[in-house]
Amino acid sequence: MRLATWNVNSIRARVGRIVDFAVREDVDVLAMQEIKCKPEQFPYAEFEAAGYTVEAHGLSQWNGVAIASREPLEDVVTAFPGMPGFEKGHNGPGAAQEARAMGATVGGVRVWSLYVPNGRSLDDPHYLYKLDWLEALRGYTQETLAAQPDLALALTGDFNIAPTDADNGDPTVVEGVTTHVSPPERAAFQALLDAGLTDTVRPLVPEGYTYWDYKQLRFPRNQGLRIDFILGSHAFANAVAGAAIHRNERKGDAPSDHVPVVVDLDLTGPADDDVPMIFG
DNA sequence: ATGACTTGCTCAGCAAGA
Numbered sequence: 001m002r003l004a005t006w007n008v009n010s011i012r013a014r015v016g017r018i019v020d021f022a023v024r025e026d027v028d029v030l031a032m033q034e035i036k037c038k039p040e041q042f043p044y045a046e047f048e049a050a051g052y053t054v055e056a057h058g059l060s061q062w063n064g065v066a067i068a069s070r071e072p073l074e075d076v077v078t079a080f081p082g083m084p085g086f087e088k089g090h091n092g093p094g095a096a097q098e099a100r101a102m103g104a105t106v107g108g109v110r111v112w113s114l115y116v117p118n119g120r121s122l123d124d125p126h127y128l129y130k131l132d133w134l135e136a137l138r139g140y141t142q143e144t145l146a147a148q149p150d151l152a153l154a155l156t157g158d159f160n161i162a163p164t165d166a167d168n169g170d171p172t173v174v175e176g177v178t179t180h181v182s183p184p185e186r187a188a189f190q191a192l193l194d195a196g197l198t199d200t201v202r203p204l205v206p207e208g209y210t211y212w213d214y215k216q217l218r219f220p221r222n223q224g225l226r227i228d229f230i231l232g233s234h235a236f237a238n239a240v241a242g243a244a245i246h247r248n249e250r251k252g253d254a255p256s257d258h259v260p261v262v263v264d265l266d267l268t269g270p271a272d273d274d275v276p277m278i279f280g
Numbered sequence: 281a282t283g284a285c286t287t288g289c290t291c292a293g294c295a296a297g298a
Binding site: 010 | 283284285286287288289295296297298
């Protein structure tokens with residue numbers, strides 16, 4: 001199974017190139033973020049004509065997540081347990097949740113399409129919201145894997161964190177000045193890994209960014225960020241046989257500011273660490 | 281230069297992104 005995640009920055013503005021990519025790259029499951037529309041506005045027909053079914057979740061022109069799949073999507077949900085909400089002037093308990101998460105089961109994998117809050121600035125309420133959101137996601141991950149240690153769980157999407165300095169090539173993104181690289185954000189990302197997840201792409205794609213700002217020639221100068229990830233549980237990570245970051249999708253007419261991240265899964269065989277080494 | 285793109289909403293200017 002080939003699984004991809006892509007912050008599309010409006011599905012309606014570029015549905016053609018997104019479906020073209022999925023077909024050309026033989027993607028089986030595509031998790032999308034920032035669809036920027038409500039479900040009734042989603043261009044389902046283009047996906048269906050290419051052999052995909054789609055589940056979409058959006059509440060307004062902001063945020064929005066979706067999953068397209070060749071095989072049926074089961075047990076679809078639009079929040080993880082404990083996911084915080086955020087409302088202007090009312091961002092404590094009980095605030096309405098935004099359209100930032102979708103979970104679905106396909107091909108034996110529990111897949112999440114996640115759009116972590118941006119944070120805006122270090123002194124903005126959205127920054128604390130971002131940290132709360134990530135902590136709740138860690139809690140969900142830890143509890144899920146405690147109950148089902150062998151579950152193939154994948155957290156994919158736009159995490160809005162550059163975990164290390166190697167993931168930050170944008171000179172305006174600076175620790176102590178902007179979001180995405182602050183120690184608390186990086187600690188929140190590390191806590192997800194400590195809860196039992198692995199960055200499944202980095203070992204196979206040791207360098208390269210997934211996002212470049214539209215402004216100031218960031219892409220031609222290759223001053224980007226690596227903020228889009230496919231994090232997997234032990235069972236998922238063991239099945240990953242290949243990975244790619246499709247930098248070329250930042251080129252051409254009207255690209256998203258993010259590019260797709262892809263993994264190939266070999267779910268047919270046993271986990272590699274269960275197989276005795278009988279050669280060599 | 282308190283901006284520099286791009287999108288959606290609504291119709292010229294704002295909100296939001298990272």
